[in-house]
Amino acid sequence: MTALLSSAEPGFAQAFETLLGSKREASVEVSETVAAIIADVRARGDAALIDLTRKFDGLDLTPQTMRFSSEEIETAYRAVSPQIRDALTLAHKRIASHHEKQKPLDHIYTDDIGVTLGSRWTPVEAAGLYVPGGLASYPSSVLMNAIPAKVAGVERLAMVVPTPNGVVNPAILAAAKIAGVTEIYRVGGAQAIAALAFGTETIAPVAKITGPGNAYVAAAKRQVFGTVGIDMIAGPSEVLIIADGSANPAWLAADLLAQAEHGAGAQSILLTTDEALAKAVLAEVDRQLATLRAPDNARRGWEEFGAIITVGSLDEAMSLANRIASEHVELALDDPHSWIDKIRNAGAIFVGHHTPESIGDYVGGSNHVLPTARSARFASGLGVLDFVKRTSILGCTPQALAELADATVTLAETEGLEAHGKSVSIRLNR
Amino acid sequence: MTALLSSAEPGFAQAFETLLGSKREASVEVSETVAAIIADVRARGDAALIDLTRKFDGLDLTPQTMRFSSEEIETAYRAVSPQIRDALTLAHKRIASHHEKQKPLDHIYTDDIGVTLGSRWTPVEAAGLYVPGGLASYPSSVLMNAIPAKVAGVERLAMVVPTPNGVVNPAILAAAKIAGVTEIYRVGGAQAIAALAFGTETIAPVAKITGPGNAYVAAAKRQVFGTVGIDMIAGPSEVLIIADGSANPAWLAADLLAQAEHGAGAQSILLTTDEALAKAVLAEVDRQLATLRAPDNARRGWEEFGAIITVGSLDEAMSLANRIASEHVELALDDPHSWIDKIRNAGAIFVGHHTPESIGDYVGGSNHVLPTARSARFASGLGVLDFVKRTSILGCTPQALAELADATVTLAETEGLEAHGKSVSIRLNR
Structure with missing residues (x-):
């Protein structure tokens, strides 16, 4: 009530x-089932993906039919009404425009003693986008996940979507086409997450996986975290x-x-x-x-x-x-x-x-992938920052190194890390 | 070889x-032990913390002695050599100065059709910092974790450090004092992580936990993730x-x-x-x-x-x-x-x-908490961004809402979300 x-x-x-x-x-305990699926995909690659897709989606795939062809994507795009295509195109334009403003800037500078310090941002090389099948198969989610990755500069974006009995919502493929996603596989569930994380003969591995999914997908994302990055579990x-x-x-x-x-x-x-x-x-x-x-x-x-x-x-x-x-x-x-x-x-x-x-x-224009269940106390919505990473830059002149040497050796010694201190002192000709 | x-x-x-x-x-399977410890701390609070600290650290605590007094911190600070204090102070100054440059800026603007869009950053309200005891008890890690939180504007920073048989490295407390950390508890292990995540009578809960630790601490961080935010498992x-x-x-x-x-x-x-x-x-x-x-x-x-x-x-x-x-x-x-x-x-x-x-x-000056085990393909080192979160701002004028209404209703309908569409159309007096 x-x-x-x-x-x-x-x-x-x-x-x-x-x-x-x-x-x-409801907490569904699926972690053992998911662990077995992941192990199977790691061990047998495409063969496991094909077996599991037959079992869970009632669909017979081959390595050749696993990926949607560009003709299939084009056909789906045309099958969608012009009204929906226009709405998706407007959404794409506005979401992309807003996310462009989220791109972080490199900042590299030299401080007062001559140390070069900085933060340099680079996109992840490849990202995987999970799209659910069935009821919660939302074309808007395709845009919300794909656009920040594209804006970040991710070169390769691989999308996976289960197609139970071979059926796919054409609006999903239309949204993908509008977002510039061309690498789309008809696999889903924990097996699709495993394929994205570890790779198979047909699907090359990615560095980051985002997108919503059921309890099996969520458990699989948790289990592959560390091998790849993941977004929040929604x-x-x-x-x-x-x-x-x-x-x-x-x-x-x-x-x-x-x-x-x-x-x-x-x-x-x-x-x-x-x-x-x-x-x-x-x-x-x-x-x-x-x-x-x-x-x-x-x-x-x-x-x-x-x-x-x-x-x-x-x-x-x-x-x-x-x-x-x-x-x-x-x-x-x-x-x-x-x-x-x-x-x-x-x-x-x-x-x-x-x-x-x-x-x-x-x-x-803002992203609809947002922190739930009180996690807004510490987490942010999906954005460009989820598809880039920061590398620190540090560079010393001989003079700067000399100026920082004593403090470094003192702290290294107090932490019992003798060789850390020596890597500094050996450069000083003392 | x-x-x-x-x-x-x-x-x-x-x-x-x-x-x-x-x-x-080596992967150590400790998740069941850790789950039991977390459940115990959730159920019994301080009493569980006290029992577990007696068991694992050989130390008898009371709610009154759980937290280091300001006199104890001051005494430890004075017990450290001036050379080490000076080195920590130099490190603090340089790390703080660099991290100041990482603070993200709010960006709120109005677009061409009158929609206000933006990103607003706020610090997490409270953060917990885990510091290991024993061999890997590094004062430099206290600085590297505490300083980004302080620079981010986190109001409350609670530190936990196990003190086996009551012994603590005074340089840890000296580093905490230099970093402005005053709330320090002599508890460690999975039980300390549980206390930070869920709170006890003496330790108020936090929103984010960072810092290195052994396999039990790492497993506990994984298990409380979602209730609180965590940093990478190093x-x-x-x-x-x-x-x-x-x-x-x-x-x-x-x-x-x-x-x-x-x-x-x-x-x-x-x-x-x-x-x-x-x-x-x-x-x-x-x-x-x-x-x-x-x-x-x-x-x-x-x-x-x-x-x-x-x-x-x-x-x-x-x-x-x-x-x-x-x-x-x-x-x-x-x-x-x-x-x-x-x-x-x-x-x-x-x-x-x-x-x-x-x-x-x-x-x-840069942070030494950095992604390991190939995770630099998708992850960044610790920094100010780990202690802030971004809230999206969206505001429409009546005109902007009218302009975006048709596309919204179209997409809501295609996703089967009728009431989503109605929440827009009801405002249009159509």
Whole structure:
């Protein structure tokens, strides 16, 4: 049942703790199964991929048919309506333009004693992009993962997507084409992650793997981490709306339901200073649920994990919001800009009455891959930085080395690392 | 035995693959033990910490003695020689100055259709720093972990260090004092990681945990990842030296031994175009080993995982170096600056004959926590970015929302997310 809380009530602290700690995701123990799949792909390469794809996807592949041909991609692109192609193209343009601004700059300088110091950024050489099949096969996610990699300068981008019984959503291939992804394999699950991490005869290994997936894919990403880099393991999606009396209850209800319709643990929370608004939103949610063609997911999400919390002040709302650390925070406030800096822990902030979260899912320009499950306390959304790495540069002149020698030898000796000190002193002709 | 390879020999490709794949770290299976320790600390808090510290460190604590008092820290600071304090202070000054330049800038702008877009960076609220006890208890690591957190603006920094039988290295506390760390607990192992992640009555939880540790600490960090952020799990240290005929064989031998003395899987590799240099270095290593007071670690490291590879050209050396993706790369070249950009995969590059890697371990200014085990293909060294997170900002005017509405509704509908579309269309009064 949707939680209705007031911060003025006794017992609120405990109820809020319960809300914070609510477990919205069933933990499925698949790590042994996944370990066996990874070992199989490492040992047998393509042969294992082909066997596992027959078993899990009911599809017979050969090394020749494993990769989509450029004709197949082109055909899928044409099969998609011009309206969808145009929407994907607009999304691509806006996402690429925003991510261009995230590229980090090299910074190399010489300090006052003549030491050259710096940070140099380079793209990873190859990245793998996992795309789920079935229900959660979203073309927007293809764009959100591929574009930062392309903007970062990653030369090779390999995409994998399971095609149960050979069926693929053509919009996925259209989005890939628009994003410039040409290397696409019809494999999925833990076996696809293993192929990307370790390579097979047909699929060359990558250095980084991103993209959402089911419990098997998530477990496989955890297990190959270290051999390759991975992005965050995404949990169920969530929104936190902070509203004052200036907000439109119908708009807020629509936003709460938009999040709730993700089902499977999705969470929508409204924090408001206005008790009348809280009641109006609650009624609007019911009214709008009746207008949806397929309301089941939204209703379940809202009833299972939805919450409305009334608070005494916006300052109090901000403080609770920072503890919730939501993936998405909407500021449905009269003066939203003056509150942005009070929100410290959030994946993304949507500012003002005319910025529903779903704008950020598609065409706003920012990335929709954001930290969930309170991880916005320490993590950031996907971006260009996930596809580059920083190399430190250090260079001493003979004079600078001489100036730093005594301190280095002192510290090396105190740490019991005699040879560290000698590698400096041997250069000094002392 | 130290590997001597030439890229001109038949069989080199295979021998190089073997070198790349060599497993330098024993895998210790401790995850069940660690899971039990974490569960115990979550369930019993301080009481569990006290029991486990008695068991593993032979030390009786109370909630009152768990934390070092400011007098104890001050006493340790005074117990350290002025020479060591001065060296730590110089290191602190240089490391802080360099890391100040890593602070990311917020960037918020309005695009051509009136959408406000941006990236805003905020520090994590609290970070935990693990410091090992015993042999690998390095004051330099305290600085390298604490300084980026302080520069990032982290308000609360909690340090944990095991003190077997109550003994602590005073230089650790002196380094903490110099770095401005005042909250220090005498607990270690998986139990300390659990306390930092979940909190106890005495230790408040943090959002991010960094710092090196043994197999139990590493396993605990993996297990609490998600509840908190963690840094990379560090493997054995390694250096790759690329040298031409201009290099001094005695200096190179000293650098190879400095890395090898870390023991326990440390690896030193020399790549050179000059066969005579390779032979001279080999002889110098033997000569210098005889001059070390405690040569055992360095000898073992060099014999077990050391390698000298002669190559036909520097271009070939760079290509092999990028496959090795070493933590540290030294360019002992006549014209090192023109080769920096050819090194793509490296944690840090040390430029020229007068920059031994050990300068970077202590007082160079760059961070010595760097990606190991080929992870420089996708990962970066520790820095300010590890203690901040990015929040996306998105704000639409009514006009901008109207302009983006059709594409959003189209994409939401194609993804089966009806309520996503409605949260936009409801705002348009259509």
